[in-house]
Amino acid sequence: MTRLLLLTLSALALAACKEDIAELPAPVELTAGAVGHYCQMDLLTHDGPKGQIHLDGMAAPLFFSQVKDAIAYLHMPEQAHAVVATYVQDMAGADSWAEPAGWVEVSEAVYVIGSDRMGGMGAPEFVPFSDEAAARAFVVDHGGALRRFDEIAAADVLNTAPPEPHATDTDIAARLGALSRHEGSH
Structure with a gap:
């Protein structure tokens, strides 16, 4: 009977844990009404991969005409809403630059940055791939x-030149501090 009680309690505990895990919203397919968060332009008229960010408490995601813009949004400290999910269009298996293959969660992709391909707004793009061999x-x-x-x-997001292979500065506070010290020396 003790074994049956332990199995029952274990099953109840697992069921309770399962209820506590919030399911991520699915990526939303682009329609004629989808416009870029920054540019407010129809996304279907721009080639290249796009991004979407789902925010807590908002019914619809923010769409981005370039993947780099979506990642820039994630790096901005002034954004107040909690990010629930972020998806980027997968270029692994894409039919063409104009027709990405589908959506992949932002942290699951490998990115090619500094390529000769420009994003939807004609700026350097971060090209996402679900398959590293396709990215290579x-x-x-x-x-x-x-x-x-x-x-x-953050420096990669803000830089328009191809990235340096050793660029690893991810500390925004240090970067802003260095800029402040530089401005004071003039």
Whole structure:
């Protein structure tokens, strides 16, 4: 009987844990009404991968005409809403630059940054791939460097030049402090 009681309690505990885990919202497919958060332009008229960020308490995601813009949004300290989920369009298996393959969670992709491909707004793009081999093949054809999501620093997002292979400054406070000291020396 003790064994039956332990099994019952274990099952109840697992069921309680399962209820506490919030299910992530699914990615939303782009429609004619989807506009970029920054540019307010129709996303379907722009080639290249896009991004979407789901915020706590908001019914619809914020859409971004470029993946780099979505990642920039995540780096901005002034954003007040909690991020529930972020998706980027997967270029692994894409039919073309204009037709990405689907959506992948932002932290699960490997990115090619500094390639010769421009994003939807004609600016340098972070090109996401769910498959690292596809990303490496893209680098052979278009240049750039591979980065995991957690390796992308704020400096990478703000820089329009190709990234330095050793760029690892992810401390925004140190960067802002250095800028403040530099301004005071003039």
